[in-house]
Amino acid sequence: MIKIYHTERIEVLRNFKPNEIELVLTEPCFSYRHPLLQSKEAFINLYTEAKHLGFKPYVQVNGYVEEQELVDLKAWLTQLIKLDPKGFYFNDFAVQRFLKQLGYVGELVYAPETILTNAMDIELILTQVDRVYLSKELTLEEMMDLCKLFPNKIEAFGLGYPLMSFSRRPLVRSYLAEIGHETDVLNRLDLTIKEAKRTQHFPILEEKEGTSIFIDAIHYPKVELPLLNEALCYGVHLDDLLIKEDSFISLNQALFDEARSLEMIRLEHSDYKLGQAYYYRKTNMSKEEGQ
Amino acid sequence: MAFIELLAPAGDLARAKVALDFGADAVYIGGKRFSLRYRASNFEVSDIAEAVEYAHARGKRIFVTVNMIPHQGDLPGLKEYLLELQSIGVDAVIVASLGIASLAKQVAPKMEVHLSTQLSITNSESMRFYKELGVDRIVLARELNLDTIEQIIDQNVLPVEVFIHGGMCVNYSGRCTLSNEMTLRDANRGGCAQSCRWSYDLHIAGEKVNPSDVPFSMGSKDLMALGSIEAMMKMGVYSLKIEGRMKSAYYIGVIVRAYRQWIDAIHAGLNTPVLYNAIINELKQAESRPTFDGFLTSMPDQNGHLYHPKEEGVVQNFVGNVLEQKDDRILVEMRNLVSIGQALECFSYHQDPQAFTITAMWDEEGQVLEVANKPMSKVWIQCDVDARAGDFLRKKNT
Ligand code: SF4
Numbered sequence: 001m002i003k004i005y006h007t008e009r010i011e012v013l014r015n016f017k018p019n020e021i022e023l024v025l026t027e028p029c030f031s032y033r034h035p036l037l038q039s040k041e042a043f044i045n046l047y048t049e050a051k052h053l054g055f056k057p058y059v060q061v062n063g064y065v066e067e068q069e070l071v072d073l074k075a076w077l078t079q080l081i082k083l084d085p086k087g088f089y090f091n092d093f094a095v096q097r098f099l100k101q102l103g104y105v106g107e108l109v110y111a112p113e114t115i116l117t118n119a120m121d122i123e124l125i126l127t128q129v130d131r132v133y134l135s136k137e138l139t140l141e142e143m144m145d146l147c148k149l150f151p152n153k154i155e156a157f158g159l160g161y162p163l164m165s166f167s168r169r170p171l172v173r174s175y176l177a178e179i180g181h182e183t184d185v186l187n188r189l190d191l192t193i194k195e196a197k198r199t200q201h202f203p204i205l206e207e208k209e210g211t212s213i214f215i216d217a218i219h220y221p222k223v224e225l226p227l228l229n230e231a232l233c234y235g236v237h238l239d240d241l242l243i244k245e246d247s248f249i250s251l252n253q254a255l256f257d258e259a260r261s262l263e264m265i266r267l268e269h270s271d272y273k274l275g276q277a278y279y280y281r282k283t284n285m286s287k288e289e290g291q
Numbered sequence: 292m293a294f295i296e297l298l299a300p301a302g303d304l305a306r307a308k309v310a311l312d313f314g315a316d317a318v319y320i321g322g323k324r325f326s327l328r329y330r331a332s333n334f335e336v337s338d339i340a341e342a343v344e345y346a347h348a349r350g351k352r353i354f355v356t357v358n359m360i361p362h363q364g365d366l367p368g369l370k371e372y373l374l375e376l377q378s379i380g381v382d383a384v385i386v387a388s389l390g391i392a393s394l395a396k397q398v399a400p401k402m403e404v405h406l407s408t409q410l411s412i413t414n415s416e417s418m419r420f421y422k423e424l425g426v427d428r429i430v431l432a433r434e435l436n437l438d439t440i441e442q443i444i445d446q447n448v449l450p451v452e453v454f455i456h457g458g459m460c461v462n463y464s465g466r467c468t469l470s471n472e473m474t475l476r477d478a479n480r481g482g483c484a485q486s487c488r489w490s491y492d493l494h495i496a497g498e499k500v501n502p503s504d505v506p507f508s509m510g511s512k513d514l515m516a517l518g519s520i521e522a523m524m525k526m527g528v529y530s531l532k533i534e535g536r537m538k539s540a541y542y543i544g545v546i547v548r549a550y551r552q553w554i555d556a557i558h559a560g561l562n563t564p565v566l567y568n569a570i571i572n573e574l575k576q577a578e579s580r581p582t583f584d585g586f587l588t589s590m591p592d593q594n595g596h597l598y599h600p601k602e603e604g605v606v607q608n609f610v611g612n613v614l615e616q617k618d619d620r621i622l623v624e625m626r627n628l629v630s631i632g633q634a635l636e637c638f639s640y641h642q643d644p645q646a647f648t649i650t651a652m653w654d655e656e657g658q659v660l661e662v663a664n665k666p667m668s669k670v671w672i673q674c675d676v677d678a679r680a681g682d683f684l685r686k687k688n689t
Binding site: 064065066067068069070092093094096097098112113114115117118119120121122123124125128136137138142145146164165166167168169170171172174175176177178179181183185188190191192193194195196198201204213215278281282283284285286287289 | 330360361362363364365366387388389390391393394409410411413414415416417419420421424432434435438439442443446461462463465466467468469471472473474475476477479480482484486487489490491492493494495496497500501502505506507508509586590591592593595596598
């Protein structure tokens with residue numbers, strides 16, 4: 001099973017060997033969740049440095065492209081193709097169509113949030129792309145069943161803070177304006193929200209493109225990765241967003257170290273909460289059954 | 292200006308009829324399967340068939356939402372359901388899954404396939420992709436402004452539908468799992484607990500920054516796009532969509548009639564500021580939540596949110612449904628308290644609101660009443676205006 005890393009930090013990359021992992025870099029013009037990379041130049045610099053380290057990165061374009069941005073999108077994709085990426089991850093089919101029109105022949109992976117949950121959809125989409133990235137809101141059993149149906153065509157979330165929602169609105173800035181609180185919160189990594197009756201602190205990231213909210217526990221499938229591997233899952237994504245560099249590196253090493261148990265890792269990383277997203281939680285509850 | 296469809300929601304057959312009677316060109320409903328509102332649905336297939344018959348007899352259309360984003364275990368029976376919907380004459384299905392869209396085209400090609408706002412479609416290039424799959428209409432993402440909508444329409448790929456009124460997801464629709472995480476209720480399978488509207492503390496660098504009386508919330512004000520209808524008609528939006536399958540018949544009646552009136556006035560060149568203000572006031576008669584115009588004219592800021600729980604009020608002016616008319620009396624199923632001397636309005640689709648004052652009331656046993664204060668009780672009210680079964684009574688705004 002391929003390990004597919006997402007990072008904006010070259011220091012993180014230096015901990016990996018190019019022949020052992022794949023790398024996805026999120027471009028900053030039509031995407032969100034890139035708080036450290038704010039310009040094309042910064043992205044190209046990171047991309048170039050990654051290449052110098054021996055990586056052949058994929059590029060992720062995960063945003064919702066609005067009509068008036070299409071011309072710029074096509075121009076930017078043209079430029080990105082010249083960087084010779086191994087493939088593209090995308091959310092908006094405009095990206096896929098433009099890449100085809102531009103004669104791009106590398107790999108294409110459809111990676112929307114939340115809406116890829118069944119074999120019928122996957123089968124149809126696989127007629128257009130090389131692989132798909134599954135929704136996180138599936139149980140482990142559901143994921144394994146889908147992986148078995150489409151051997152080596154399915155990718156899954158492996159490590160990181162699972163995204164819960166993305167709003168086009170500047171949710172934090174709007175609220176701070178309402179209460180007259182003057183703090184610059186754009187791209188800050190230390191914001192959380194806590195629901196009145198709950199103890200969890202959900203990370204919230206505000207970027208110029210909108211506001212993302214994450215589950216409070218880092219997804220950490222220590223026990224489950226071998227099962228996904230057996231089910232012929234193509235690869236798992238490991239994302240360092242919101243995680244300190246050294247913690248990410250050691251959490252990552254421990255994830256693949258058979259000698260380390262989940263209990264040990266939890267003790268060593270008590271500053272982070274480790275969870276299993278929806279692996280063991282069905283979410284089709286009614287109002288009466290739900291929490 | 293070309294025809295523009297007014298598309299209204301309905302939670303049951305009675306409300307579907309209200310929506311059609313009050314001026315909707317088409318009604319969308321959710322059945323008991325594969326719909327985001329399936330748990331609350333009152334539509335058996337036989338009810339859908341009756342709604343179709345009622346609509347078609349009036350030259351109108353019925354769309355059925357099959358808009359769940361299903362997991363594998365949710366799929367059995369889908370094909371049969373689509374065939375059944377086609378066989379009873381449903382005009383279109385509204386879907387959020389590309390697999391369902393494709394299946395519907397294969398097995399039930401007489402029905403149109405409309406792609407739901409759950410797919411957050413924001414440009415014409417992706418619409419071309421969906422068109423190649425056989426999709427007939429696109430419900431655009433709510434995150435678009437008027438300029439963007441116009442540019443999309445100018446590309447002439449597929450007819451577009453735009454939300455004009457009702458509740459709004461604060462997140463990109465279909466991509467929100469707040470409710471999944473917090474309540475194990477899947478928003479994409481009809482379980483949304485509206486967790487975005489809850490109260491939160493906001494912490495910056497570990498410090499709580501919100502005052503306790505104004506908690507952080509993401510809850511959006513409701514959409515109200517009356518001011519943009521003319522622009523949408525001019526640019527060629529195909530369908531104007533009202534949200535609210537859970538709303539009451541009275542709400543549906545008021546909102547549909549208001550937009551119908553305004554669309555007709557624009558067509559006739561009679562859309563004056565006076566009428567506009569009157570319709571705004573009319574919309575407020577049913578709306579319990581503050582409204583704004585979403586993304587249509589600007590990016591929502593703090594004025595697009597509900598931070599103060601008290602902003603959400605309950606509309607008390609609805610009095611009841613007229614069940615029967617006999618001589619100069621009407622039998623009313625009561626919803627709110629009224630007394631003798633109360634000024635009322637009979638609100639209906641067949642005439643402008645008619646005002647009258649209650650001079651006498653009786654319970655069903657014929658006992659004289661000074662006050663009618665039992666919700667759902669049936670009360671005879673003296674009435675000297677043309678009120679008929681199916682009309683609504685409300686307190687007259689003074
Ligand atoms: S929680 Fe709010 S934004 Fe999310 S699906 Fe529900 S209503 Fe929409």
